[in-house]
Amino acid sequence: MKFIFVFFLSIASLLSADFITPKEYAKMLYENPRGISCKNCHGIDGAEQILGHYIQNGTQRSFIVPNIQNLSFKEFKHSLTQFKDSKSIMPNYSLTDDEIVALYNYIHQQKEKK
Numbered sequence: 001m002k003f004i005f006v007f008f009l010s011i012a013s014l015l016s017a018d019f020i021t022p023k024e025y026a027k028m029l030y031e032n033p034r035g036i037s038c039k040n041c042h043g044i045d046g047a048e049q050i051l052g053h054y055i056q057n058g059t060q061r062s063f064i065v066p067n068i069q070n071l072s073f074k075e076f077k078h079s080l081t082q083f084k085d086s087k088s089i090m091p092n093y094s095l096t097d098d099e100i101v102a103l104y105n106y107i108h109q110q111k112e113k114k
């Protein structure tokens with residue numbers, strides 16, 4: 001039984017390289033990088049999102065997540081590689097350069113679809 005499991009596992013890893021296209025890879029990365037989805041805060045395409053509302057000094061305010069569709073690659077990369085201060089709710093991800101490129105292209109493809 002154990003042998004069969006190991007056998008299938010090795011077959012799966014041999015074949016998995018061709019299982020997904022670069023676009024599917026980028027989508028997967030955007031939707032579940034390091035277990036915390038960009039999509040939860042930035043929506044399906046990176047457009048501006050209202051995450052919720054709160055009351056400050058008696059007035060209702062919205063918590064707005066900025067649009068990330070129109071950043072230059074340099075700005076995009078800078079923001080993902082700099083250490084976030086404690087005021088930011090966005091996580092620090094430690095993404096690789098290739099992952100940042102894939103995410104940047106994915107957001108642009110999503111934007112063009114609309």
Ligand code: HEC
Nearest residue numbers: 033036037038041065066068076079088089090091093103
């Ligand atoms: C928990 C919510 C949350 C998650 C998850 C999240 N972000 Fe953010 N992101 C924010 C918020 C809020 C900001 C606004 C700036 C700040 O508070 O740091 C932001 C800012 C950014 C910016 C900079 C925008 C600018 O105008 O400079 C980029 C780029 C970005 N996010 C990309 C991503 C990517 C890519 C992922 C997934 C790998 C991700 N974010 C995951 C909440 C989130």
